[in-house]
Amino acid sequence: MTDRITLDHGSGGRASHDLLESVFLSAFDNPALAAMEDSALLCLGMERLAFTTDSYVVDPLFFPGGNIGDLAVNGTVNDLAMRGASPLYLSVGMIIEEGFAIADLTTIAATMRRAADLAGVRIVAGDTKVVPAGKADRLFINTSGIGAIGDEVNIAAANGRPGDKILLSGTMADHGVTILCQRQGLAISGGFTSDTAPLHGLVATMLAAAPGAVRVLRDPTRGGVATTLKELALASNQGVVVDEAALPIRDDVRGACDLLGLDPLYLANEGKLLAFVAPEAADRVLAAVRHHPRGADGAIIGELVADHPGQVVLATRIGGRRRLDMLHGQPLPRIC
Helix, strand or coil: CCCCCCHHHHCCCHHHHHHHHHHHHHHHCCHHHHCCCCCEEEEECCEEEEEEEEEECCCCCEECCEEHHHHHHHHHHHHHHCCCEEEEEEEEEEEEECCCCHHHHHHHHHHHHHHHHHHCCEEEEEEEEEECCCCCCCEEEEEEEEEEECCCCCCCHHHCCCCCEEEECCCCCHHHHHHHHHHHCCCCCCCCCCCCCCCHHHHHHHHHHCCCCEEEEECCCCCHHHHHHHHHHHHHCCEEEEEHHHCCCCHHHHHHHHHHCCCHHHCCCCCCCEEEECHHHHHHHHHHHHCCCCCCCCEEEEEEECCCCCCEEEECCCCCEEEECCCCCCCCCCCC
16 A cells, blocks of 8 residues: 555556555445445345445546446446346436536436436436536546345355356457547557446346356456456455456457557456356356347356465466466556
8 A cells, every 4th residue: 555546546456455445444344345245235124225336437438339428327237236136226426527518418418318218227316516627527427326136136246156157248358448449549440349238137137047046246347357356256265267268359359459468357348247157057047148138249268166265367278377366557547
């Protein structure tokens, strides 16, 4: 830990993890927060609710495949879905810099409405603050969400068991590469577009295909697939082995990463999920994922093992092994 906040602390990687533990968990410690899930599990009488909040500072605000508005709605819907919840209600907070174009704000609000309608959720509360020019960067959005969790659903990061198969619902690094190319004006050949999308429908399909078999869900946003798997390995106290040859990635995204010296395992995704699935049901769940519009490129990319608990190992194409840790540093700030 340094004595000042750096961009690394917003990466979703090692610095973010250390900041959460040293400052926020110690200050706000309680069982719901200590679980460190994408959303908190709250019990109100006989009802189980998922509650989450997130803030969006992506740069640029508009990018191929979406803008900050649908990114905010989809991201919060997905955090609820990663507990197996059915999203119900959202709140929206806007921090707007003086001078921001009302036409752009109107477009973003309309996009948020369409994204909410598509996800079947309602935006029921909000807040707006305007700060002087130079005191923010155009527009920041906070979204919070509530969803209902069925009695039979038990999704938590600590549920992973040796032998569980690891499922990735589609190609990785699409969002990260799209934002990078758009922000820097890179003329790299490829049809780069963000994968921002709601995932609760895909989750419902997976749960219905094999009740009780999906043990863990997480969307690999900041820090990418590698950082997310490291977090889950620690939470479940299991080892993870990833098969590099099985990782789904678009050829143009791979080419861009090779050209720029980036590892796609550490780049953000906004419409993909990782799942730990009981081995006897993995093929059934994968088939259901591939039949869903959000999961056509889904793949089994590895498994949990009793060896090396808390560690993630990549089995490379050439027969070697490489340890994957949380993201160090900040290859691309303000990704979401």
